[in-house]
Amino acid sequence: xxxxxxxxxxxxxxxxxxxxxxxxxxxxxxxxxxxxxxxxxxxxxxxxxxxxxxxxxxxxxxxxxxxxxxxxxxxxxxxxxxxxxxxxxxxxxxxxxxxxxxxxxxxxxxxxxxxxxxxxxxxxxxxxxxxxxxxxxxxxxxxxxxxxxxxxxxxxxxxxxxxxxx
Amino acid sequence: xxxxxxxxxxxxxxxxxxxxxxxxxxxxxxxxxxxxxxxxxxxxxxxxxxxxxxxxxxxxxxxxxxxxxxxxxxxxxxxxxxxxxxxxxxxxxxxxxxxxxxxxxxxxxxxxxxxxxxxxxxxxxxxxxxxxxxxxxxxxxxxxxxxxxxxxxxxxxxxxxxxxxxxxxxxxxxxxxxxxxxxxxxxxxxxxxxxxxxxxxxxxxxxxxxxxxxxxxxxxxxxxxxxxxxxxxxxxxxxxxxxxxxxxxxxxxxxxxxxxxxxxxxxxxxxxxxxxxxxxxxxxxxxxxxxxxxxxxxxxxxxxxxxxxxxxxxxxxxxxxxxxxxxxxxxxxxxxxxxxxxxxxxxxxxxxxxxxxxxxxxxxxxxxxxxxxxxxxxxxxxxxxxxxxxxxxxxxxxxxxxxxxxxxxxxxxxxxxxxxxxxxxxxxxxxxxxxxxxxxxxxxxxxxxxxx
Numbered sequence: 001x002x003x004x005x006x007x008x009x010x011x012x013x014x015x016x017x018x019x020x021x022x023x024x025x026x027x028x029x030x031x032x033x034x035x036x037x038x039x040x041x042x043x044x045x046x047x048x049x050x051x052x053x054x055x056x057x058x059x060x061x062x063x064x065x066x067x068x069x070x071x072x073x074x075x076x077x078x079x080x081x082x083x084x085x086x087x088x089x090x091x092x093x094x095x096x097x098x099x100x101x102x103x104x105x106x107x108x109x110x111x112x113x114x115x116x117x118x119x120x121x122x123x124x125x126x127x128x129x130x131x132x133x134x135x136x137x138x139x140x141x142x143x144x145x146x147x148x149x150x151x152x153x154x155x156x157x158x159x160x161x162x163x164x165x166x
Numbered sequence: 167x168x169x170x171x172x173x174x175x176x177x178x179x180x181x182x183x184x185x186x187x188x189x190x191x192x193x194x195x196x197x198x199x200x201x202x203x204x205x206x207x208x209x210x211x212x213x214x215x216x217x218x219x220x221x222x223x224x225x226x227x228x229x230x231x232x233x234x235x236x237x238x239x240x241x242x243x244x245x246x247x248x249x250x251x252x253x254x255x256x257x258x259x260x261x262x263x264x265x266x267x268x269x270x271x272x273x274x275x276x277x278x279x280x281x282x283x284x285x286x287x288x289x290x291x292x293x294x295x296x297x298x299x300x301x302x303x304x305x306x307x308x309x310x311x312x313x314x315x316x317x318x319x320x321x322x323x324x325x326x327x328x329x330x331x332x333x334x335x336x337x338x339x340x341x342x343x344x345x346x347x348x349x350x351x352x353x354x355x356x357x358x359x360x361x362x363x364x365x366x367x368x369x370x371x372x373x374x375x376x377x378x379x380x381x382x383x384x385x386x387x388x389x390x391x392x393x394x395x396x397x398x399x400x401x402x403x404x405x406x407x408x409x410x411x412x413x414x415x416x417x418x419x420x421x422x423x424x425x426x427x428x429x430x431x432x433x434x435x436x437x438x439x440x441x442x443x444x445x446x447x448x449x450x451x452x453x454x455x456x457x458x459x460x461x462x463x464x465x466x467x468x469x470x471x472x473x474x475x476x477x478x479x480x481x482x483x484x485x486x487x488x489x490x491x492x493x494x495x496x497x498x499x500x501x502x503x504x505x506x507x508x509x510x511x512x513x514x515x516x517x518x519x520x521x522x523x524x525x526x527x528x529x530x531x532x533x534x535x536x537x538x539x540x541x542x543x544x545x546x547x548x549x550x551x552x553x554x555x556x557x558x559x560x561x562x563x564x565x566x567x568x569x570x571x572x573x574x575x576x577x578x579x580x581x582x583x584x585x586x587x588x589x590x591x592x593x594x595x596x597x598x599x600x601x602x603x604x605x606x607x608x609x610x611x612x613x614x615x616x617x618x
Binding site: 030035069070073111118 | 299356359377
């Protein structure tokens with residue numbers, strides 16, 4: 001991984017730098033921000049997260065399994081009470097609901113990890129500890145021949161520090 | 167940022183908590199050796215302090231998820247400063263609650279029989295039993311609330327990692343933050359996942375204490391067999407949880423000097439919620455009496471008379487005074503903003519809510535249908551020691567948590583603060599013109615509010 005990192009104190013400078021980098025056809029841009037900011041979401045235009053699909057699919061799988069396990073247990077080991085159904089959906093809704101939340105919730109978290117590339121063993125390339133304190137970082141992945149151009153754009157927009165990393 | 171050196175007071179409190187926990191553990195060992203007779207069980211009262219304390223701790227665990235998940239969905243600003251402590255409280259309270267059904271078993275080492283898994287005995291739990299519903303509800307709640315706590319902590323642990331000088335602690339924080347780098351990609355998936363977890367946790371909060379209430383409501387015992395139990399239990403759980411939030415957040419606020427983060431306005435808003443849930447709980451008590459009175463069921467009527475004016479009047483009046491009378495003081499804004507009074511009141515709320523569960527469990531069992539069945543109940547030193555031990559266990563985890571991990575949600579507090587801006591009132595094209603660059607790059611209209 002090779003690229004250029006620019007550190008900004010101000011959010012508007014970072015946003016303008018990203019817009020300008022886009023105009024210069026730099027496509028692979030990562031922003032580091034201490035908190036989620038809608039300004040970056042708008043300028044990067046990444047589209048909605050796919051986490052929701054995992055939540056839905058595994059939630060549905062969970063509710064199905066929850067009902068199924070309760071019904072299956074009742075059929076496998078029937079407790080016969082006169083006039084009562086062996087398996088009945090009303091109390092089994094508790095199993096359906098709880099397993100839906102359990103599987104759906106865990107799938108949401110694992111999907112977040114998978115999609116965000118976590119866990120990550122190293123944070124060294126393209127990261128600076130100041131980005132968790134209040135500064136904003138713009139990492140542009142680029143080849144060596146275009147690094148100067150990217151650095152120039154970042155500096156022009158007020159980057160306090162620009163460095164090339166690999 | 168970073169962690170402070172632990173003070174002598176912290177060590178003293180931790181020592182007291184561990185001592186209490188050891189007293190409880192010793193009492194449990196004695197009970198395992200002697201059998202359940204060591205506890206104060208005496209037919210027909212075969213549910214006592216353990217089940218009372220189980221329901222009490224599950225209730226405490228509810229405010230955390232309420233504050234963190236439900237108020238997050240409603241975008242209630244005052245939650246930001248208190249939700250981390252409340253979430254941690256939830257996890258430790260549910261961990262504590264989960265011990266009590268096991269303590270209550272005659273052979274606690276066989277508790278796993280309640281979990282449905284393929285086994286050589288070819289026996290499966292009864293899915294129509296509320297006790298099995300409890301297992302699913304509590305385990306799901308524990309898993310989801312601890313996941314919710316951990317996910318929210320990841321950006322804050324990463325911030326600690328970036329500030330930490332000690333290499334060992336830094337490595338521990340690096341591992342715990344899973345390599346979090348604050349990238350836009352991480353935030354994009356994080357915010358969605360957090361929102362969905364909040365959305366899943368919200369009905370979970372309501373379901374868990376409803377399921378706990380079914381332990382009682384499914385039985386025909388007088389005082390228990392009532393459809394009001396689920397909402398009554400949920401309101402009581404939120405009320406008791408808020409009481410415990412005050413008990414722990416007010417000393418933390420004072421000793422860690424967090425008055426600028428946990429403001430009086432935040433405490434005022436939480437106190438209003440506490441007052442509201444107190445009124446709901448009071449209404450539920452009155453409804454129970456009214457339903458018994460209008461039911462024409464002499465067993466129900468006799469039970470409620472016995473509860474308030476008979477054998478258990480002392481417990482019922484502690485409950486009523488602590489849960490319905492004293493919280494009325496919160497109608498006064500002056501008292502809502504008086505942290506000393508809030509803290510004292512929170513102790514009464516904790517006491518009152520423990521007695522609420524006592525009043526539900528014990529008087530019903532000791533005063534069922536037939537007069538020859540009527541009995542009394544007296545907890546033994548084993549019950550009291552294990553009750554004390556549960557507080558020791560809870561506070562031990564909580565003290566360790568507040569020492570090692572951020573008790574305030576750093577990232578969310580930062581989110582509230584406006585970011586630094588170079589040109590807060592200019593659009594991008596205006597900025598570029600100021601910098602002497604040739605013409606606007608994009609045709610964005612000028613706007614007065616800046617980018618924020």
